[in-house]
Amino acid sequence: MKAVIIYNSLTGTTEKAAHRIASEVRALRIDATPVAIGDVDDETVADADLVIVGTWTDGIVILGQKPAGAKKLRGLPRLDGKRAVVYCTYAVDPGQTLDKLVDLVAGLGADVIGGFALARHQLNDDVSEFVDRLTPELAV
Numbered sequence: 285m286k287a288v289i290i291y292n293s294l295t296g297t298t299e300k301a302a303h304r305i306a307s308e309v310r311a312l313r314i315d316a317t318p319v320a321i322g323d324v325d326d327e328t329v330a331d332a333d334l335v336i337v338g339t340w341t342d343g344i345v346i347l348g349q350k351p352a353g354a355k356k357l358r359g360l361p362r363l364d365g366k367r368a369v370v371y372c373t374y375a376v377d378p379g380q381t382l383d384k385l386v387d388l389v390a391g392l393g394a395d396v397i398g399g400f401a402l403a404r405h406q407l408n409d410d411v412s413e414f415v416d417r418l419t420p421e422l423a424v
């Protein structure tokens with residue numbers, strides 16, 4: 285099992301989450317690599333069994349929230365036949381960001397098996413809960 289964590293980060297929170305997810309997943313003896321969205325190429329996803337995609341919440345605090353970098357995300361390599369999990373980080377309220385991110389990544393052809401919104405003020409706790417929820421899927 286090999287997992288890749290693709291992150292889109294502006295100020296570092298989503299990147300930090302990606303690295304923390306990677307280290308928690310590695311603690312389960314599963315290969316996990318964080319990759320910034322700008323560094324992703326076809327090879328990054330080719331041999332991944334699970335693709336985790338994370339971005340930050342962009343909106344007007346509690347209105348019109350959406351996944352940041354949608355254009356970049358839509359430009360990722362196709363994920364046909366891949367299982368994927370998504371996450372967004374947020375400050376106050378992610379609104380529909382996660383659902384929109386699920387749709388976006390499903391649009392790349394992935395089978396999206398779950399998603400999680402991570403609050404930036406309790407990032408470590410939320411990452412732990414996220415990885416706990418993910419653990420049964422990682423055993424497959």
Ligand SMILES: Cc1cc2nc3c(=O)[nH]c(=O)nc-3n(C[C@H](O)[C@H](O)[C@H](O)COP(=O)(O)O)c2cc1C
Nearest residue numbers: 293294295296297298340341343345373375376377
């Ligand atoms: C332009 C902009 C708009 C944002 N809009 C929202 C929002 O509508 N709701 C929210 O909860 N957080 C919002 N945030 C906060 C970010 O989603 C949050 O801080 C996130 O963790 C930042 O991730 P990053 O450090 O990886 O860029 C916004 C941040 C920016 C810069």
